[in-house]
Amino acid sequence: MLFGRTRITLQLIVLFPVSTNQKEKTNQCPGTLESDMNNQPNSRRNFLVATGSVGLLAAGAATIPLTTLASQLHQTSLWPARVPNPDAGRGTPLPPLGIRVYSKLGFGPRPGDLSDFNSLGGNNGQRFTAWLNDQLNPGADPQVDSRLNGNPRYQTLDKSLTQLWNQHHRFDGDDAYRVRRRPYIEMQNAMLTRAVHSRWQLREVLADFWHNHFNVDGSEEVVRSVLPDYDQNVIRSDMFGNFRSMLEKVVKHAAMMYYLDNRRNSSPNPNENYARELLELHTLGAVENYYGSIPADDVPNNGDGEPAGYVEADVLEAARLLTGFGVADGDDGAADNGSFLFRDDWHDDQPKTIMGQTYTYPGPGPNEEQELDELLDYLCSHRGTAEFICWKLAIRLIGDSFEASDSFIQSAANVFQNNWQNPDQLQLVYEHMLDTGTFKQAWGDKARRPLEIICSALRAADVVYDFEPTENGTSYNFLRRVNDAGQPPFNCEPPTGYEEDRAIWKGSSPLIMSWRAVSSLLRDVDSASGDNNYVNLGQQTNDAGIPMTPNEITDFWLNRVLGPNHNISTAKRNEMVAFLNTHSGDFGNNQAIDQGNIDLTDTSRNSRYQRLMRAFFLLVALLPERMIR
Amino acid sequence: MTTFNRRGFIKGTAAGAAAGLVPGLSIAGGTGDNDQILIYLYLRGGIDGLSIYAPGDNHPDRGFYEQIRPSPSVRLPVNGPNAMVSLADGFGMNNAAAPLRELWQDDDLAIVHATGLPIVNRSHFEAQRFMELGTPGATVGVLNGGQIDGVRTTSTGWLTRHLATAENLPLDMTMPVVATESQVPLSLTNEPSAVTLRSPGNFDLDLGGSIQELEEECEESLLNIYASDGTDSGIAGEQALIAQALVEGIFDLSNKDYNLAISPASDRYPVQDGNNNLEPISDKLITLERLIKADIDLRIAQLDQGGWDDHASMGSLPQGVNGSSGNFHKRMDVTARAVAAFWGQMTNNQKNKITLVMHSEFGRRAFNNADNGTDHGSGNPMLVLGGNVNGGQFFGDWRGMGPDDLYRNQDIQTTTDFRRVLSEILIRRHGNNKLGMVFPYYYNYTPMGIVNGTDIRPDYSPADEITIDGFE
Structure with a gap:
């Protein structure tokens, strides 16, 4: 049946009358709390129910965009102690641009960053353009280099994939667990070092973004050993460059191959895990572009005349296409060095049809990876991918309340899509999205997550810490305190990466545990030298x-x-x-x-x-x- | 209601302010006395229901089961040292889940066959959202056999809306809603009273040193700063600090290993191999045990246990048996023992208040894949534990495992909308019949008899109007 034509979009609608009896809370002295409590409307049902205000409308009737609804619900769903002051918005008055820039495109300003920012031009527009141009072309980074380079506590960050594979993943001597895991522990420490100390704050934010977009869990076998190569030669090498290039490296890297199982994907019983996430998380996204179990023919076309999204059958076909793309892990007569390996005898050699395109295996030899090339070309040039990636960048860098259909996202998606083969594609996209009024005027729509709370407080305190592992490659206590806040670096178990939405992070645990980490890191961070082990x-x-x-x-x-x-x-x-x-x-x-x-x-x-x-x-x-x- | 003598509430403010502040975490809308506790245990990743229980020797589907699970490491055996333990109707349970089977034999645990979304969805991301947001759309009651798509992003979860519509909760409650997690679960999205509490023993600012007073004054000043802030951020922080104060009153923070201490080497709750750390699921259940015993008016709790996405080397049998990795078996063993240990700590009175639901976003493919794992599927059991559960029996339809019985020849066919199970608990145990609000577009509810309680005619409004005017 033509579900696609008859589907009705369900939206939760809350029609919330503007309340006049919510008391202004800002600037009130704590001593007046009691009376405020008593004067509040005494029932949350007054907000949600008695007003008859929660309703459902079908598409075709009047609908309110979910973003508007979200903000209305923010006003109504905090129950019952206090209702946010509707005039206060989600945040506070707009702070100076320098604060906004360092808070959104960095891990918060250090003392001195604001005056440096202000010296970049005569007005905010000039300052920001100059700042952005500088940050998009990172150079020397003395505060980071002096801590990571030549530091005997960091032994693995520059190792090649083969070295990491042989010397860590395959290490079989004493203390094997520690040795295999050392690269991951070093990466966690390096993440803190870079976020807190790097002059190139935008680079570090983007690295964090892409690590979460192409999430792998560093606590898992293999991933823990090869993570530095994934960081250097997959994420950082390409994050100012081309998405297609980065994606291909992701697909073929041992970290992803193990994390999402494609190394085992073989005909005739394919393992679907990576194929699904390739479509759902890495390219087209599930929110807008996954049409579920309907027939492929029922997917509407997009403006390019292509299917707007994918269906369940496309996932199964993509899994077949990806059979045999694996890792040289010593299995089945292969070399044992962790590099990418195509296994002809594991590959399904029959034609596959994905989103209306047919892929045919040309046979072993120089063109044996042709189907993957064609699929990645298709996905990376597809409108849905452009919209999904730009939407994700916007909700990370600007605010939670974007939708793919917004003109801002559409405009960025044009740049992304038109430049899909351009080696500077991502740089162009960043520029297009950030040097805009939309970015510059945005504030307060996002919650700082635990790592952002912790790093920004440490930067505000102007810390000079050396974050590094212990001599034998384990974590000092401070790292555990950071991780306890709920966002341990490179340790997100589900493939989604850490959530962006503020609703997920505004609970008591992220706040209290992040604050606790700040408090204890101000007091005590161990390092090799033993110097500067507290903030004075x-x-x-x-x-x-x-x-x-x-x-x-x-x-x-x-x-x-x-x-x-x-x-x-x-x-x-x-x-x-x-x-x-x-x-x-x-x-x-x-x-x-x-x-x-x-x-x-x-x-x-x-x-x-x-x-x-x-x-x-x-x-x-x-x-x-x-x-x- | 238990009150906690938090210095922050008393010191420097009128005594009355203390009474005013504490309900900051509480539900002030109702006038009733419903005292039921719903514990929602979410098994993330899509647990393989066919490794929890499966057709046994005399079940007509046993042959099909063995055919489509050719890998012996992901198939429950009917005999030998790891033989399934029998349940009812010819089904048997993974021996790793034996502690749960004891609860079944005590008539406290029931299993609902083949539950799932009304519209099959094999994406973790989407299926979890549809379930926890409570907005999976509908296929029933829609004109011309069409369907209503679910909502993937909305700003309240089903538990948020349950709390928003329950009319029978007391006026004052201290800490009614807790998730033992680092993040706010989707089902409690934007629930302002929800406390997230992953590490209760470390839930303070930790200023160090010997002057505890300084830490408490700092926490109190922060509370005042947040209380003076009318923004969303201000309210979230204020509630966090109130929760902090309460937790400090409930959990003795001078004993940082409190949760471990409650489970001495007795093995009551499982600990991790090789060291004495509690398994996360044990840690979380001990936190709930403690909160329930502290009598702080707990009503809703959610806890997560992840790791069930077994695409490769699933290992439904103990490690090494039939080539099994033991991954699933160990996780099941830990889960079953932790739940049983928790249950064992509850008094009969407490058991009669509690309904604990074990739920997962989807089942897995009936067929194993080439990697001795399973890919995403659909129909899957829900396990319901409680003093008022009609345990020791199955509910719902089992369509079978023959080629014509499976969904698209791949998955266990979903026969029960997950909302039906949750709705029965809400109506019969929690007295909330506002299904139109909690589960929009769900309006063919009838009770299955899983739990005891009084039936109330469901209130489908505001969806009622739509069905009347437009669709039926």
């Missing part, structure tokens, strides 16, 4: 050259972390001042610190002064304004 916030405060009163200290840190034109409410600032004042006798009544009580010259790790400044810094670094981007 006391010294940084002393070096400010300000009168040591609660007001002055508070303003110094607010300006340092949020920029001189920050918009932090009086209530919040007062709370910080009060926190310092609580230690009356130390800082009481905005008097200068009683140095008889607290020794400002003692900035050792656990001095009274240091601990106080550490707790105080958390209030600044963990502000609600800094949990979004």
Whole structure:
């Protein structure tokens, strides 16, 4: 049947009347909470039910785009203590452009980044264009190189695939588990090093994006050993270049071959795992372009006259096409070095039809990979892939509320699709999406995820840590604390990579556990040298050259972390001042610190002064304004 | 209702403010006294139902089963040391699940055959969304045999909407909704009262040192800062900090290995090989055990267990037996023991409140593939455990495993919409009949008799209007 023609799109509709009785909450003193609680509409059903406001409409009737619905539901579904102030939006007033840029295209600004940004031009447009041009062409990176290069704690980052395979995956001596896993542990430490220290922040954000798009789980066998090669020669080598080129390297790399099983995919009983994710996650995407189990003929055509998406039968056919594309792993007479291997005798030599295209195996020899080439060409030039990749970039770099049909995404998809064979394709796409009002005006639609919370707080604290493994390649304790926050680098088990949607991340666990990680990493990060193993916030405060009163200290840190034109409410600032004042006798009544009580010259790790400044810094670094981007 | 003497609520504010703040996590909409607890255990990756239980020796499908599972490492044997343990109707259970079979024999555990989505979908991403968002579309009641597509992205989950529509919950509850996860599960999307709690023993700011007071003051100041913020971000952080305070009251944070301590070497809950760490599923169930015993008004809990996507070397038998990797068998063993250990810790009174559902996004292909694994399929059992479950029996239709019985000659044919099972629990145990809100476009519910309780005529509104006006 023509399901495609008669399908009705179901949408959840919430028609939420503008409420006039929600109280303005911003800037209220904490002491007024009780009355607020009592004045709230006392039932969440008042929002969702009694208004008769949740409804369903079928396509053809009036529908409201889901993005609009999402924002309405954000207002209605927080229940029952407080309802977000509808005027407050999701975030806060627009912070300076430098903050927005470093928060979205980086892991947050370090002190100094904002003034550097502002010196790039006479107005925001000039500054951003200059910044972007610089970041799209990364150069020397002394803060990272000095930590990773020639450091005996990093032994595997530059190894070739064959070396990683032989010396780690196939290592069979003492401590084999540790040796096999060492490349993964080094990669986790290197990720932190780069995110926190790199001058090329956009590069690190993009590397994180592509690692999640082409996710592999570094804790698994083989992946753990070959991950550095995947990072260097698949992701980083191509992420400013061409998508088709990167994809082919992904398909053929041992990390993906093992993670999604295609190394075992053989005729006549294909393993579908990779074929499905190739379509669903890596190219066309499932949200818009998977038509399920309907007949292929029922898929509508897109503007290019091609099938708009794929059906279940296409997955099965793609699995057949991918039979025999594997890894030289010593099995079945093959070499044992981890490189890509096409196995003619595992390959299904009958024709396959995928999205209306027929693929024919030319037989063993120089053209034996022709079907894969043709399939990747087809997928990478397809409109659905262009839209899906641009949509994913937008929801990572700009905000959660994009849809593929938005003109912004369509425009970027044009660039992606028109340049699908251009060696600079991705660079052009980034430029096209970012040097726009849409990017520059966006703020607060996204939640910072645990790694982003942690790294941005460390950058705000201007840390000089060396993140590195122990001598025998295991993790120091600090890495476990980072991982406990819920987003361990290179350790996402499902092939989707870590979720983007703020709804997934705004729970108590991501927040509390990320804050805990920040707190403990400020205090204690071990490294080989043993130097700089805590952040000396006391010294940084002393070096400010300000009168040591609660007001002055508070303003110094607010300006340092949020920029001189920050918009932090009086209530919040007062709370910080009060926190310092609580230690009356130390800082009481905005008097200068009683140095008889607290020794400002003692900035050792656990001095009274240091601990106080550490707790105080958390209030600044963990502000609600800094949990979004 | 248990109250916790959190210094943050008391110190520096009027005593009344404490009463005002605590319901920040609670459900203030109802006036009832429903005390039922729904625990939704999600087995991510698509568990192979045919490795949980399968036709036994005298079952008419045994021959088909052996034919389409030629690999002996993914087929449950009828005899020998790893023989299946018998259930009913000729079916037998993986011996790794023997602890669950004890619950079956106690009449606490029931199994619903061949449940699934109304429209087959073999994508993890989509199937999980359709189930947890509760919006899988419909094929029933649509004109001309067409179908209504599901919603892949929406901003509330089915449990969010259940909580939004339940009218019989108490006015004040301390911590009614908990997911033992690092992230918010889709089924609780945008549920503001949901606490995510993966590591209760480490759930604080950890300022270190000996001055605990400083840490608590810092947490309190942060709470005040977040409470003064009317944005989504401010509210999320405020709730996180209230949850933090409550958890600190429930879990003794001075004992960081609390969850481990509750499971001494007694093996009550499984621990990981080679060291003394708890298996994640044990850790999560102990957290729930603790929360239930703390009497903090728990109503909804979700926990996840991943890793069931066994495309290669599935290993339904113990490692080394018939070439098995043992992967599935070990996971099943750990899961079954953890669930049984949890159940063993509940009093009869608590058992009578609890319904625990084990659910997965789809079943796997009836045929094994060439890698001794299985690819994505559809129909799959749901396991329902509870003091008010009519256990020790199967529910739903088993169509069989012959060539004409399978869906497209590949999967166990789905015979029960998963919403039917969940709806029965919502209506009979939780007294919520607002199916039109919880599961939009689901409107052919009838009870199967899985759980005890009073039937209430389902309220399909607002979908009612649509069906009346447009589609029927």
